Amino acid sequence: MIAVVGAGKCSKKLRDMASEVGRYVAEHGGVIVCGGMGGIMEGAARGAKEAGGLTIGILPTDSRDDANEYIDIVIPTGFGEARNIMVVRSADAVVAFPGKYGTLSEMAFALHARKPVVAVNAWRLGEEIHQTQTPIEAAELAMKLAAEEPAPAEDSE
Amino acid sequence: MIAVVGAGKCSKKLRDMASEVGRYVAEHGGVIVCGGMGGIMEGAARGAKEAGGLTIGILPTDSRDDANEYIDIVIPTGFGEARNIMVVRSADAVVAFPGKYGTLSEMAFALHARKPVVAVNAWRLGEEIHQTQTPIEAAELAMKLAAEEPAPAEDSE
Amino acid sequence: MIAVVGAGKCSKKLRDMASEVGRYVAEHGGVIVCGGMGGIMEGAARGAKEAGGLTIGILPTDSRDDANEYIDIVIPTGFGEARNIMVVRSADAVVAFPGKYGTLSEMAFALHARKPVVAVNAWRLGEEIHQTQTPIEAAELAMKLAAEEPAPAEDSE
Amino acid sequence: MIAVVGAGKCSKKLRDMASEVGRYVAEHGGVIVCGGMGGIMEGAARGAKEAGGLTIGILPTDSRDDANEYIDIVIPTGFGEARNIMVVRSADAVVAFPGKYGTLSEMAFALHARKPVVAVNAWRLGEEIHQTQTPIEAAELAMKLAAEEPAPAEDSE
Numbered sequence: 097m098i099a100v101v102g103a104g105k106c107s108k109k110l111r112d113m114a115s116e117v118g119r120y121v122a123e124h125g126g127v128i129v130c131g132g133m134g135g136i137m138e139g140a141a142r143g144a145k146e147a148g149g150l151t152i153g154i155l156p157t158d159s160r161d162d163a164n165e166y167i168d169i170v171i172p173t174g175f176g177e178a179r180n181i182m183v184v185r186s187a188d189a190v191v192a193f194p195g196k197y198g199t200l201s202e203m204a205f206a207l208h209a210r211k212p213v214v215a216v217n218a219w220r221l222g223e224e225i226h227q228t229q230t231p232i233e234a235a236e237l238a239m240k241l242a243a244e245e246p247a248p249a250e251d252s253e
Numbered sequence: 254m255i256a257v258v259g260a261g262k263c264s265k266k267l268r269d270m271a272s273e274v275g276r277y278v279a280e281h282g283g284v285i286v287c288g289g290m291g292g293i294m295e296g297a298a299r300g301a302k303e304a305g306g307l308t309i310g311i312l313p314t315d316s317r318d319d320a321n322e323y324i325d326i327v328i329p330t331g332f333g334e335a336r337n338i339m340v341v342r343s344a345d346a347v348v349a350f351p352g353k354y355g356t357l358s359e360m361a362f363a364l365h366a367r368k369p370v371v372a373v374n375a376w377r378l379g380e381e382i383h384q385t386q387t388p389i390e391a392a393e394l395a396m397k398l399a400a401e402e403p404a405p406a407e408d409s410e
Numbered sequence: 411m412i413a414v415v416g417a418g419k420c421s422k423k424l425r426d427m428a429s430e431v432g433r434y435v436a437e438h439g440g441v442i443v444c445g446g447m448g449g450i451m452e453g454a455a456r457g458a459k460e461a462g463g464l465t466i467g468i469l470p471t472d473s474r475d476d477a478n479e480y481i482d483i484v485i486p487t488g489f490g491e492a493r494n495i496m497v498v499r500s501a502d503a504v505v506a507f508p509g510k511y512g513t514l515s516e517m518a519f520a521l522h523a524r525k526p527v528v529a530v531n532a533w534r535l536g537e538e539i540h541q542t543q544t545p546i547e548a549a550e551l552a553m554k555l556a557a558e559e560p561a562p563a564e565d566s567e
Numbered sequence: 568m569i570a571v572v573g574a575g576k577c578s579k580k581l582r583d584m585a586s587e588v589g590r591y592v593a594e595h596g597g598v599i600v601c602g603g604m605g606g607i608m609e610g611a612a613r614g615a616k617e618a619g620g621l622t623i624g625i626l627p628t629d630s631r632d633d634a635n636e637y638i639d640i641v642i643p644t645g646f647g648e649a650r651n652i653m654v655v656r657s658a659d660a661v662v663a664f665p666g667k668y669g670t671l672s673e674m675a676f677a678l679h680a681r682k683p684v685v686a687v688n689a690w691r692l693g694e695e696i697h698q699t700q701t702p703i704e705a706a707e708l709a710m711k712l713a714a715e716e717p718a719p720a721e722d723s724e
Binding site for chain 2: 629646
């Protein structure tokens, strides 16, 4: 289960890059989990659906109508930005695209929960983030890291 | 998407009844969403899996290892009892088995969110709860109500 | 710390009854915690402020501007109805006025968390709810129960 | 209302620095809100109490017994790390001490919610963070920023 995080509004180019991640993950047997809204989230879900994969969207709102059209399983939380925590906790690895502070908080929570984070030109937060240059490279690395034994959880407040 | 709610610890008889609901829902193309733990939740998920269905567990804890073995998609929230709200919001209809106050709160939230609630010997909260006598009757009614147009959401605090 | 729960919209008579609870609690050294919005919550906070007490409002929204004017300490959660859980957990005892399913869920959570619940014509959920006829009687009993040793927490899902 | 965020375990030196912030805020009429646990949170609350101020602790756990001894108003959420969002939303300005990814996520949420963030040797996330060298300088700047008109909220996912 791979989380894809990034801006809710973004360029077509970035959305297409997110689609490449979604497609790669689906083609290799992975499930995409995301925030269920637009931009990067929509791109990733679309790519996964085009490859016949399963997609999960954990929404900030309490209305399933807010999900983008490529989400199979909609979890309408009504918890606002706090849903980012659940997106990250549900995943075995996280692929992060450029985004603002919502994305930064997802990356922070992912590191806090000791999930592997693979960035495609996203926030540079230090050596624990795996930096990559292309979506395919990111997706491949995320799938590889997701398959590894998770590190023991540890309080890193 | 049908939510099944009820006690986390229960008799074998009740767990088997929950399995019947899960099986019926899966056989008729539905997805089971539940709290992912033991008792009624485990029964419902087991029944759905035995019929080849898809199961979603929205956990109170932040560790996916706490999910019962019949859950396909684990959402470890770390939000404690507040995850009940998400279980209910994710569903088109709710089947409620006997349980204590956690179950009562799930039924209350379901009514608050204007989701149809079908009870099998659960809390009697008035006419808005559909009372049934058997799991199959409950599952059938829940699937029927889930297929209907939802009532418009309304503040009923 | 006494929680007052009930409808966000209510008659003037009920709001005045909630004020009586707030005033009694403040006069006897207690703090009022509530959902911070209108109706019963506003009545309780107003009564407490008129008696020089302290009031806490845990809002469903993420904007402090949504609090009623009698709230001293505003906690804007952005968690929607899930904030009800926090209102109840923050309290030593809960006074419940008539309300719909939001109120019912707060009562259910209070029972789940093993907090004493005193009802003034609210949902009748069994013997664990202390039924009273007047606001003063309810406030007096809530303050008394709040001062007692809490029962050990227990899983009652 | 000033939030103080930072590591739950830290050196005595850092805890004393957090105390200086708490004391300054209380002496100048502010209220301290924090996560209610140890380390930086305990330091800030202790300083505020020593100066006769009011302190609020929004706990990750559901037990008020987990609060440090300097917290006046305990909000036991049971929401785990998601409570960081509420700490930040409750504040007019945030003072950030060194911490790991929990602290980073609080800073990210503060920026997301467009709250002013004053850092004392904390994460360097760009120009929107106000960098200071001493606790007193940080507290003074936070109180000044808290008194200013808040920027309009804006989606910055």
